[in-house]
Amino acid sequence: MSLTDRTIFITGSGGVLGSTYVRRMLAEGARVVATDLPGHRAEALQAAHEGNANFRFYTLDVGEEAQVEEIFQRVITDGWEPNVVLNNAAITGEMLMGAGKSFPDFCDTTVADFERTLHTNLTGAFMIARQMDRDIVGRYPATLINVASMYALNGAHHPIYDGMPFKNFSAYGVSKAGIHGLTVWLAGYWAPRKATVNTIAPGAVFNGHSDEFQRRVGELIMAGRMAKPDEIADAMLFLCSAQAGYITGQLLNVDGGFSAW
Template identity: 80%
Template sequence: MTDQLQGRTIFITGSGGVLGSTYVRRMLAEGARVIASDLPGTRAEALVEAHGGNANFRFYPLDVANEDEVTEIFARILKDGWEPNVVLNNAAITGELLMGAGKGFPDFADLKVSDWEKTMRTNLTGPFMVARQMDRDIVGKWPCTLINVASMYALNGAHHRIYEGMPFKNFSAYGVTKAGIHGLTVWLAGYWAPRGATVNTIAPGAVFNNHSEEFQRRVGELIMLNRMAKPDEIADAMLFLASAAAGYMTGQLVNVDGGFSGW
């Protein structure tokens, strides 16, 4: 523990996933006050069970696709006496979550407009609404930073062959939203700079989450370090971006992908 986040109050959307829960754990360990949010359910319950006894932890149910909930979230947080100076736009829906466990992935030609639009609503419109509420409620009132979470596929094309025979595919709408979120970053970075707020994007690489050995081999061949990332390796970079040490960075895309984007 280095206490590099001492004095930081960090609000994280989508806190219950493999990366979100890692950010919560690591940020609490580094001295931050952490406001976690996620959809109600088992992931939210696991977060509260793990950290509910920590005075530096709060949890709020939140669907980032719901405009009313996003509009109200900062008012609720501020009413409870917490003033976030770091916000992580981490909530996202993947193809696996959208289609449901064990269900087949449609080919691109068969992708429903409703599934495309649901992904856009959660992954891009949701982060926009969170940023808009930051603009209304906290930007300019004290120095703050927004970190948007993209992906290794934000600015790089998917390698479709590695998904052949796998129970999942690369989902077109996911990559499109992750490219778009960096567009939000660079637009906001210039817009907020006069009011003392910074905005950056982190693009995690392929993170191990109980993937098969065959998939690990396939994706590893595309990565300079020849392996998938551990969640804590992504969190290491996230901790830096959330700290005061990143105070002179804004409008940047930080790839944490083991060299995937460097070939």
């Protein structure tokens, strides 16, 4: 699938899925504008694609309104005009708690942690979309893809987390449900300006999980296993392509059948 006519802007590019999207999109000929917080993930991503003329990296915190308000103009001024945007940046419960900290029960979840998660995952996605509206939508046909989760419209199976060092974090699922609400609202609002908006909901993606956790999750999935990052990227590449031009306002579950059971 060729993406040579695509300039793709991605938030949260340094994670396991974000970095896979970058690699695969570059391989298909897209120009990729990758963004993330400063740190080791950003450094590794830049090192991996150093020297690729189709790759650019910008530091961006999607929770900081001032940074979001200037990002597209910076990119456009540098000669790159994104026609596809991926709202991929997100805080997970594991990231929020940090290494070595105990994971709180629901009753011990602080308002600050809940609101911080919503601010990055949902308000950040809103701010990126709002800036698309100001700087991109209507200038040329454009696509927005919002990244949700298998837990956006499905309840978590809490017993699979028993005895694990992490749990399913309530604010994560809430924020990802809101992501699809943003999608369907924008899809109708932008349709007259030739912009499409869709949600992709990845399933459980393997990222060094224990054998026991893989077994528990696999029992909930028709495919019987967790996803490989490239399997999520396969669907993402289609949504980014011209072949998806008649698809808007939709949620695509890429979850091995989890949501169908």
